Amino acid sequence: MTAAMLTLAVALAVINIIRIQAEVYSSFAHLERSLQAEQSLAKDIKDYIKQEKVRLEKLERAAEEYEQHSKAALANSESFMGNPINAYLFMKRFTTDWADLSHLLQEDHSYDLLANFEEIRNKGFLPQLVDLQGAAAALMRLQDTYNLNTSEIASGILQGVKRSPGLSAFDCFYFGKYAYNQSDYYHTLLWMQEALNRLPFEPDSPIDRITILDYLTFATFKQGNVRHALLLANEMLQIDPENERALQNKRYFLSNLEESDQPMTIENKRPHRGVRDEEYENYEKLCRGDSIKPFKTPKRTHKLTCSYETNKSPNLLLRPFKVEVLYHSPKIVMWHDVLSEVEMKKVKELATPRLNRATVHNPVTGKLEFAEYRVSKSVFLDSDIDPVVEVISQRIADITGLDMSTAEGLQVANYGMGGQYEPHFDFARRRETHAFSDAIGNRIATVLFYMTDVEAGGATVFPKLGVKVFPKKGSAAFWYNLRRSGIGDYRTRHAACPVLSGAKWVCNKWLHERGQELRRTCSTNPKE
Incomplete structure (x- = not known):
């Protein structure tokens, strides 16, 4: 019974008592009836209190769960939220799961609390539906890049280690439905089948078998498995013989089979990426830590070295930097221990409140725009924002010997889920x-600092060279993007692999x- 219903019941009871009281003095029977009305009112109030207790107990359990979850997560937030399953379940808590708690809060005197929650969410402090969808896309990206088994992901297992609670049949259905809405039938099949496998063990699941089969049937057909799609349609009809969609699908599948003699095979191939297939395959292999043959076999792979260098800079005489050669042509090196804990902490503190979704330059329109192939948040920090940014800039100048007057600001990036x-x-x-304007010219070189160790994934890879650089806190990768002739070195095409587990901060x-004209001399040889 809601508060409004209780108010109405009390009002009617009181009106009834008032009417009876007008005549109670003349009849004991009427007085007794007034007592019965009072008894009825007491019962209504007790029923209301009982329902309120149930409601409040549910709210108390939710509050306790939120408190325990946040306490455990904040103890090591980077590790906890760096796990993609944990991140997804957190987003789900405040999106699709919020409806049940919201219903409880909408009753009685909970409007202020509900309004406060909505205000917090509108300010961007809590995940919204778009975040949940992004989490679904990220999980599938991780699944593909790292060859993760669907069933293991759903069980909270990543690369053989159980890192988080498992997913429900409904969670798996949500992933499958998201993929379906993106016309990604490859992932639709994987996740709908997993939802189907988990459903028998969850009798109270909000999703039913025929709904899962409906999506699974169409996705199976779209992947070219007509005979298997027909079997699924028949299974739907066993559950509901009058199901119109299943009847239509069955007729359509039978007509397709009459025109072709398709074997009874079940194939589910990943969609092609066109001309980028080979490059993307190498990219994913390197992300997984596999070795590949470079586009052109280098002559001096056996001469990769480590050394202490000063680059003749007076600032480095007492503290030379550690350099590791990763590749000779083009030269890619790793500087070790070039950022301190204090510097990294300060850079992250400066960047965090200023982070925005990273953009890419569209070569056709010339505009900056969001793209699914770049998923991170970033910000540029100018040297005058804090002395530590200027110190880092000067250190780059000391190590490289290059002029920093035309360099861009320090870009700080934080990679989230996937x-x-x-x-x-x-x-x-x-x-x-x-x-870029003629006043500064093209980007001649890149310095990439790693400000966190990443638990799994997150490597920087060069698909044409077979080079993979895994994040090491306090270290930096350096390479030239242009040849000495000023022509772009296409061998330096590189990528940031998806973060599988953990947090990744770079600058x-x-x-x-x-x-740089007198610091890195030019050459007329286009190959240098």
Whole structure:
């Protein structure tokens, strides 16, 4: 009984008592009837109290669960929320699962609490539906890149280690439905089948078998498995012989089979990526830690070295930097222990309140825009924002010997769930004529600092070279994007692999051509 209903009941009871009281003095029977009305009113109030207790107990359990969850997560937030399953379940808590709790809060005196929640969510402090959808897309991206088994993901197992609670049949259905709405029938099949496998063990699941089969049937057909789709349609009809969609599908599948003699095979192939298939395959292999043959076999792989260097800089004489050569041509090196804990902490503190979704430069329109192949949040920090940013800039100048006057600000990036940046160039190609002004020129070099160790995934890879660089806190990767002739070095095409588990913070500095004329001498040889 709601508060409004109780109010109405009390009002009617009181009106009834008033009417009876007008005549109670003349009849004991009427007085007794008034007592019965009072008894009825007492029962209504007790019933209301009982329902309120149930409601409040549910709210208390929810509050206790939220408190325990946040306490455990905040003890090591990067590790906890760096787990994609934990991140998804957290987003689900405040999106699709919120409806049940919201219903409880809408009753009685809970409007203020509900309004407070909505205000917090509208300010962007809590996940919304778009975040849940992004989490679904990220999980499938991780699944593909790292060859993760659907059933293991649903059980909270990543790369053989159970890292989080498992997913329900409804969670699996949600992933399958999201993929279906994106016309991604490959993942629809994987997740709908997993939902079907888990359903018998969840008698109270909000999803039913025939709904899952409906999606599974169409996705199976779209993947070219007509005979198996027919079997699924027949299974739907066993549950509901009058199901119109199943009847229509069955007729359509039978007509297709009459026109072709398709074997009884079940195939579920990933969709093609066109001409990028080979590059993307190498990219994913490197992300997984596999080795691949480079586009052109280098002559001096056996001469990769580690050394202490000063680059003749007076600032480095007492503290030379550690350099590891990862590749000779183009030269890719790793600087070790070049950022301190204090510096990294300060950079993250400066960046966190300023982070925005990272953009890419569209070579056709010349505009910056969001893209699914770059998933992270970033911000540029100028040297005058804090002394530590200027110190880092000066350190880059000392180590490289390059001029920093035309360099871009320090870009800080934080990769969230499944965060990645697919294969790309840092330099502007000839057709991108308006990417950079003539006053600064093209991006001649890249310095990429790693500010966290990543539990799993998150490597920087060069698909054409077979080079993979795994994040090491306090270290930095360095390479030239342009040849000495000023032509872009297409071998430096690189990517940031999706973060499988953990948090990834990086900051990078792009150095430009202008000012380097006497520091990195030019050449007329296009191959240098």
